[in-house]
Structure formats: C-alpha cells, structure tokens
Amino acid sequence: MEGEKDKRGIKDEIAKAVVNEIKEEQAKKLKHKDKKFMKIKLSRGQLKRSYVYTILLRRNGQIDTKKLEIQDGAVFLPDNKTFHQAEGTHIWNYKRIPVIIQPEWSVNPIYRDKLASETKSEGTNVDAQRFIIKKAEEVAIGMKPSRGRMSPAIWGIIAGAIVLIYIISMIAGKPLF
Numbered sequence: 001m002e003g004e005k006d007k008r009g010i011k012d013e014i015a016k017a018v019v020n021e022i023k024e025e026q027a028k029k030l031k032h033k034d035k036k037f038m039k040i041k042l043s044r045g046q047l048k049r050s051y052v053y054t055i056l057l058r059r060n061g062q063i064d065t066k067k068l069e070i071q072d073g074a075v076f077l078p079d080n081k082t083f084h085q086a087e088g089t090h091i092w093n094y095k096r097i098p099v100i101i102q103p104e105w106s107v108n109p110i111y112r113d114k115l116a117s118e119t120k121s122e123g124t125n126v127d128a129q130r131f132i133i134k135k136a137e138e139v140a141i142g143m144k145p146s147r148g149r150m151s152p153a154i155w156g157i158i159a160g161a162i163v164l165i166y167i168i169s170m171i172a173g174k175p176l177f
Contacts, residue, residue, distance in 0.1 A: 052091065052098040059104055075100065082107075089113060 050070040056077070058064060068075045075086040084102050090111040092099045101110040108114075119125045 052086065052100050053094065055099060055101045057101070057103045075102065077102075077104075080104065085109060 051067055052070060052075070054066045054068045054075060054077075056064040056066060056079075066077075068077070070086045073085065073087055074083040076083055084106075085108050086100055090100055090109045092101065092112070103110065
C-alpha cells in the first residue's frame with residue numbers, strides 16, 4: 001500500500017510541477033505581449049473610402065487615436081466638433097495605412113515638409129552629422145581622410161577618353177589644342 005501511495009504522490013508532484021511551469025510560461029507570454037499603439041483596424045473598403053488613422057495630440061499632453069474619414073479635404077473631430085485640414089501632403093504612412101498627426105489646437109496637421117523646413121531654419125538638422133562622425137572616426141583610427149567618391153579607375157577612364165579624343169582629332173587634321 002505504501003508503494004502505491006508513493007507512486008501517486010510522485011505523480012501528483014510531477015503533475016503540479018508541470019502545471020506550475022505552464023502557468024509561469026503563460027504569465028511570461030502575457031507580460032511580454034506587445035501592446036498595439038493603433039488598436040483600430042481599417043478594412044480595404046474603408047481605405048478606398050479615404051478613412052485615415054488620426055493621431056490626435058491633446059492639449060493636456062495625451063495622445064488619442066481615431067479612425068476618421070476625409071471629406072472634402074478635411075477631417076471632422078466629433079469630440080471638439082471641429083474640422084481640420086487633410087490633404088495628400090499631410091498624410092504619413094504606417095505599414096501601408098494612412099496616418100494624420102493632428103494637434104487638437106491647430107487646423108493644420110503636422111507634416112513632413114513643414115518639419116523639414118523648421119529644422120533647417122532652426123539649424124537642428126542632422127544631415128551633416130554623418131560626415132562629421134565619419135571624419136572623426138578616420139582621424140581616431142589613423143586612416144587617411146577620403147578625398148571623395150571618385151575612384152582611381154574612374155580617373156583613369158576619364159584620362160583615357162581625353163587622350164583618345166585628342167588622337168582622333170589629330171588624325172582628322174583638326175587639333176583641339
């Protein structure tokens with residue numbers, strides 16, 4: 001009898017351990033589950049009827065997402081009962097889904113051209129950083145700074161073409177120089 005109880009006890013302990021492992025794995029999966037920022041889904045029909053995701057920037061610093069339809073070049077926000085501009089230049093793309101970033105306090109949304117012109121006028125553009133970092137790395141490593149993008153082979157081809165043109169012009173009897 002005691003042998004059977006021991007076998008049952010071991011089986012019960014193993015079953016409990018397996019159940020606990022499964023619960024822990026499920027808890028880990030729930031913790032690491034990615035929360036989707038844009039929970040709203042757009043169907044193909046809605047995309048054809050010019051629906052867009054609207055990321056609404058609130059006055060209190062919160063962000064709200066909505067699915068709204070573009071009508072006559074404008075988006076109507078039912079919360080505020082206001083119309084905001086929505087043109088082709090104002091639309092961003094997120095995984096092939098059109099998105100508009102709209103501040104609640106402005107009629108005009110945030111768009112690429114406006115941001116690019118503002119950063120250039122403020123002098124906060126990061127385009128020059130690539131070249132500065134590359135030159136700093138070359139100096140730190142001790143490499144010779146690169147002179148440009150044209151390789152010696154291209155220079156050889158250009159020089160050969162000039163010599164060839166000069167020879168042909170001499171044969172034709174009309175020297176270039």
